[in-house]
Amino acid sequence: MMRIKICVGTTCHLMGGSLLADAVKNNRLYKKGEIKLEYATCFGACNGEYLSPVVEIDNKLYDDMNVEKLINLMEDGRGDIR
Amino acid sequence: MSKFVFNEAMKLRRKTIIEMAKLFEKDELEKSLAKLPKKILGDKAIYRSSIYHEREILKQRIKLYLGLDYSKSKDYELFEISDDLEKILDGESDLLSDKKFIHIIDEACDLCPDNKYYITDLCRNCVAHSCKNVCPKNAISMENGRMKIDDNLCVSCGLCEKVCHYQAVVKLKRPCVSSCNLGAIKSIEKSPVIDETKCVSCGTCYKNCPFGAIETPLNFMQVLKSIKKKEKIVAIIAPSIEAQFGMKVSIGKLKSAIKKIGFDDCVEAAIGADEVSKEEAEYIEKIDKMTTTSCCPAFVECIEKHYPEYIDNISPALSPMSFLAKKMKEKEPERKLVFIGPCIAKKMEAKKYKDIDFVMSFEELGALFIAKKIEPSEQEEDNIKGSSFGWKFAMSGGVTEAVKNDIAGKKDIKVISMNGLSQAKSVFDSLKNEEVDLFEGMACDNGCIGGPGIIIDPKIARAKLNLYKK
Numbered sequence: 428m429m430r431i432k433i434c435v436g437t438t439c440h441l442m443g444g445s446l447l448a449d450a451v452k453n454n455r456l457y458k459k460g461e462i463k464l465e466y467a468t469c470f471g472a473c474n475g476e477y478l479s480p481v482v483e484i485d486n487k488l489y490d491d492m493n494v495e496k497l498i499n500l501m502e503d504g505r506g507d508i509r
Numbered sequence: 510m511s512k513f514v515f516n517e518a519m520k521l522r523r524k525t526i527i528e529m530a531k532l533f534e535k536d537e538l539e540k541s542l543a544k545l546p547k548k549i550l551g552d553k554a555i556y557r558s559s560i561y562h563e564r565e566i567l568k569q570r571i572k573l574y575l576g577l578d579y580s581k582s583k584d585y586e587l588f589e590i591s592d593d594l595e596k597i598l599d600g601e602s603d604l605l606s607d608k609k610f611i612h613i614i615d616e617a618c619d620l621c622p623d624n625k626y627y628i629t630d631l632c633r634n635c636v637a638h639s640c641k642n643v644c645p646k647n648a649i650s651m652e653n654g655r656m657k658i659d660d661n662l663c664v665s666c667g668l669c670e671k672v673c674h675y676q677a678v679v680k681l682k683r684p685c686v687s688s689c690n691l692g693a694i695k696s697i698e699k700s701p702v703i704d705e706t707k708c709v710s711c712g713t714c715y716k717n718c719p720f721g722a723i724e725t726p727l728n729f730m731q732v733l734k735s736i737k738k739k740e741k742i743v744a745i746i747a748p749s750i751e752a753q754f755g756m757k758v759s760i761g762k763l764k765s766a767i768k769k770i771g772f773d774d775c776v777e778a779a780i781g782a783d784e785v786s787k788e789e790a791e792y793i794e795k796i797d798k799m800t801t802t803s804c805c806p807a808f809v810e811c812i813e814k815h816y817p818e819y820i821d822n823i824s825p826a827l828s829p830m831s832f833l834a835k836k837m838k839e840k841e842p843e844r845k846l847v848f849i850g851p852c853i854a855k856k857m858e859a860k861k862y863k864d865i866d867f868v869m870s871f872e873e874l875g876a877l878f879i880a881k882k883i884e885p886s887e888q889e890e891d892n893i894k895g896s897s898f899g900w901k902f903a904m905s906g907g908v909t910e911a912v913k914n915d916i917a918g919k920k921d922i923k924v925i926s927m928n929g930l931s932q933a934k935s936v937f938d939s940l941k942n943e944e945v946d947l948f949e950g951m952a953c954d955n956g957c958i959g960g961p962g963i964i965i966d967p968k969i970a971r972a973k974l975n976l977y978k979k
Contacts, residue, residue: 437754440964441964443515
């Protein structure tokens with residue numbers, strides 16, 4: 428089971444994070460119950476080296492996230508796409 | 510229902526205004542303003558072929574974000590602007606934008622081809638060559654196994670497009686020109702020009718320019734300055750703020766968060782909407798002719814500029830924003846009023862009635878939250894005072910619902926509605942053969958929840974508003 432935690436803090440929300448939850452909910456793996464979706468208010472990461480929006484997947488942080496990258500990560504777990 | 514698409518141009522705008530607000534809070538904006546384009550864009554071009562071009566464009570954008578007029582300020586460098594920053598943020602600079610609310614940044618405009626025809630590789634080099642034969646100017650000839658149009662000869666008559674069975678001929682259009690429902694953008698000369706006699710400041714071109722070349726002057730920096738000076742300042746929130754900051758942020762929490770920024774109070778425009786719908790219901794009950802709604806300033810402007818025969822039909826009621834602002838200014842004239850909504854045309858309305866001092870978008874509000882390190886989801890619930898009818902003014906159909914509720918049992922009213930300016934022509938045409946009592950006009954598709962300054966897809970906002978109990 429993949430655990431996806433999406434930051435819903437204001438910075439991430441404004442930088443496109445608002446679209447990520449829908450991307451998870453519309454994914455076939457989520458519908459099959461293979462992905463668990465959670466929300467976090469802030470990982471406290473985007474003030475330094477990370478760019479918002481930030482998403483945590485299985486305890487690892489991914490930054491500068493967008494819908495396309497998130498779908499890739501859900502489908503084949505490809506992590507380092509930057 | 511039009512889909513909300515988040516794009517890179519929006520992302521860059523948000524990144525920039527967040528940075529500006531953060532720097533201002535740290536008292537560092539004046540000294541870092543000139544370096545801001547470099548700080549945000551770095552050294553590698555992402556969007557254009559040259560980083561210097563990108564920085565030049567961002568420089569022009571930053572001036573608009575400070576509230577300046579593009580044509581008045583375009584020749585100023587940022588270091589010159591930072592010398593005058595105090596004056597600009599106090600609203601005392603001559604460079605501030607006061608009449609125009611939509612500006613086309615020439616440096617950012619890519620001069621998209623307009624009203625030209627182009628033959629794509631769908632051309633099968635057929636035997637018939639109908640395109641070549643139909644062309645009255647002999648502008649089409651064969652090149653590398655495909656038909657090609659000579660732009661110098663082509664007069665854009667479009668006959669070739671009509672005769673091709675493979676849809677190989679396409680008409681190229683400028684997104685700003687083709688998206689404008691009122692024909693207010695001309696591109697006779699090279700760069701597009703806004704025809705102020707036709708523009709209603711709806712913001713459709715601003716939403717549709719793929720190069721982000723169309724911007725609106727912002728007010729968030731003046732608001733931050735006013736808060737820093739500890740002036741009495743009150744926020745009026747548009748009903749369309751519902752759902753804009755995510756599902757975890759209720760209106761009650763948002764109101765607390767807004768007060769925490771430094772506003773003395775946060776007032777719901779929905780309260781004004783409740784009063785306005787009552788006033789409109791009473792007026793319609795008495796009067797025998799059609800009444801149009803007056804809450805959407807772009808719609809009112811559209812009647813005044815494009816359908817002046819209906820000027821007498823505009824409801825005498827003020828918009829919820831102006832109604833509230835007038836009452837509040839009468840009570841305490843020294844308080845500054847900020848309207849927070851998704852709308853560009855409200856800036857025009859604010860200038861007209863002079864009660865609202867600043868107009869901010871939801872994006873700008875977000876930048877303020879970030880700069881002040883406030884998470885709306887973590888705030889306490891405040892009371893909500895507006896009725897569900899008032900809150901539903903935010904979406905198309907909402908004003909009708911409210912007026913119908915207020916007039917129920919007194920008069921049966923027939924309603925016509927315009928959901929977006931794209932329907933303007935057909936709806937105004939149908940008025941000629943239809944007898945209606947109320948005409949609900951919304952310039953944006955979906956109503957305010959589809960406005961140019963939204964953060965959330967209108968379908969989410971509509972779903973959330975529909976949960977409001979009657």
